[in-house]
Amino acid sequence: MSNENRMATEPIGRLLLQMSLPPLFSMFLQYSYNLADSAFVARLSEDALTAVSFSFPLTTLMNAVSIWIGVGVNILISGYLGQKKQEKANDTVTLGLLLSFAVGAAINLAAFLILPAYFKAFTSDASIYSLSIAYMSVCAFMQVPNMVHIAIQKMIQATGNMIGPMWFQIAGVVFNFIFDPLLIFGIGPFPTMGIRGAAVATVGGYTLSMLLAFAMLLCTKQKIRIRIKGFCWEWTAVRRVFALGLPSFIMNALSAFMVTIVNLFLAAYSATAIAFFGAYFKVQQLIVMTVNGLIQGCLPIMRFSYGAGNSRRLNLAFRDGTLLVVWMMALGTAAIAVFPAQILGLFTASAEMQEYGVTAMRIMAVGYVFCGLSTMVSTYLQATEQVFVSMLLQMMRQFALLVPVMWLLERQLGIIGIWLSFPVAEVTTFLAAVLLMRRFQKKQRSLHPAEA
Incomplete structure (x- = not known):
């Protein structure tokens, strides 16, 4: 049928x-990352939990940008496949990957530039400030693997495959759950990294998801693939990706702005x-x-x-x-x-x-x-x-x-x-x-x- x-x-x-079940499970996994980080970090100190709370709007906004690009690519690929324009769909795969790498790197750099001013706006406590910087200076590196793995997830979902992308998300979440306590508290051969350990586990989970996503895209039979020969960068396609994904970005970014404002009230x-x-x-x-x-x-x-x-x-x-x-x-x-x-x-x-x-x-x-x-x-x-x-x-x-x-x-x-x-x-x-x-x-x- x-x-x-x-x-x-x-x-x-x-x-x-x-x-509904595949995206439901996917969203559950996605938001398990932040919950796990906070639960383990809270065992260090309340100041550490406060630092992660201050960082949450930034990581949420970074995730919203990832979804922005991913949804735009998804809609564009779906349309091309419906029109039986296979080469255009494959071009969009290549475009989406390049765009994810470029925007991810730009967001990473921007995060480093704004971190000191951002955290100083919320706290004058030296301990909370230093913990916030320690956490986010590592978490900033999550942006490239996060953007790329979400882009590939949306590309594969555009072909109607809702199950496959769950597996590399599951792998990332499992990695995060395992390595959070190991790196935070220095269990076994692992060093005691404190709040930085939570950030390293998060970045590691996203990186694993990205590598497995690439493996699924390149090494398994999919209805879309990367097109190198004959690929041409089109600014029109870039604008369409941003335009089509904009509503999703706005919806996801709103929570980041809301948490920031609530933190200002609570401060x-x-x-x-x-x-x-x-x-x-x-x-x-x-x-x-x-x-x-x-x-x-x-x-x-x-x-x-x-x-x-x-x-x-x-x-x-x-x-x-x-x-x-x-x-x-x-x-x-x-x-x-x-x-x-x-x-x-x-x-x-x-x-x-x-x-x-x-x-x-x-x-x-x-x-x-x-x-x-x-x-x-x-x-x-x-x-x-x-x-x-x-x-x-x-x-x-x-x-x-x-x-x-x-x-x-x-x-x-x-x-x-x-x-x-x-x-x-x-x-x-x-x-x-x-x-x-x-x-x-x-x-x-x-x-x-x-x-x-």
């Missing part, structure tokens, strides 16, 4: 699982508050981004159904996907609400961190289900070519609405206001999402009354 027939005829529930309270939020956010991202992997699987089904004019399957995919998202987000909320102290224990939380951290986690977790619902609506609008509105909703919940609400509530309630701003922003964004979706569906019914 062809992929088109499967997308058109496969029962929606089964199709959702087939399309007025204590380094412990920053360390707590850094630890919590790793857990939150693991939950939310894993669910976003599920949503990524819903998108092509809804997009295909909309393109085919099949509103019934479009709405079924949205309904069934939403039910799965709500169930997963509710499970994440329950885990945070019931086990906040145990989760903080993974990060060797001090008594002070536990004292307000438990309450803060329970408050912020209230917004998870609403986050999932608004993200599903945003994805539905993206699938139905309402891209600007889709991006607007994501900007509201992570930046445009969250920041002013945080400012207002913090002035009235202190640090509790910072935690409350998250569910307030999520609920408000959800209400806006419902209104925008109903407006769009009403417009569609007026344009196509026969389908109503």
Whole structure:
């Protein structure tokens, strides 16, 4: 059965699982990196955890650039393969690899240049500053292998192979989990490297993923390959890669800017508050981004159904996907609400961190289900070519609405206001999402009354 027939005829529930499980698992692995680093680093000291928390927006932004290039290449290759332009697809493979190396090296250099000023903006504590520099001066080297392995992952996924790329991601995560404690604490023959050891393990994991990705691309049978003979660098193609991947970059970069602003708010309270939020956010991202992997699987089904004019399957995919998202987000909320102290224990939380951290986690977790619902609506609008509105909703919940609400509530309630701003922003964004979706569906019914 062809992929088109499967997308058109496969029962929606089964199709959702087939399309969603690989990206769900992939996102879970991707965000396990940061969680593992923070959990092991916290055993060194709270200052070390604070340093990693300060570094998180930078590594998130670096990862967003990697996804930007990867998604742009993915869309371009998919289009060429659909048009049966094999040579153009192969040219894009070569272009994507060269672009990944070049942009990765530029980001690496830029990171070195901004690190001193960036960390001085957040702390005057000499210990935290030196730990932050020690960590990020090594982590900066992750950018080239990260960009290249994500680019190859997206290239292979563009051919319909969703399973293969998971294996080199699994290898990188396993490497990181094994070598984090060995290099941080100097177990066995390994030197005691402290916080630098966590960074070396992270860079090593990405490097292993890149090498295995190259091996898969070069040494296994794939529908695309590197084209050297006859390849010509085209600036038009470069611009298309950046343009096509821009929405994905914006969505991923927003969390980096949001964490930076929250850290600025928390800096007025204590380094412990920053360390707590850094630890919590790793857990939150693991939950939310894993669910976003599920949503990524819903998108092509809804997009295909909309393109085919099949509103019934479009709405079924949205309904069934939403039910799965709500169930997963509710499970994440329950885990945070019931086990906040145990989760903080993974990060060797001090008594002070536990004292307000438990309450803060329970408050912020209230917004998870609403986050999932608004993200599903945003994805539905993206699938139905309402891209600007889709991006607007994501900007509201992570930046445009969250920041002013945080400012207002913090002035009235202190640090509790910072935690409350998250569910307030999520609920408000959800209400806006419902209104925008109903407006769009009403417009569609007026344009196509026969389908109503």
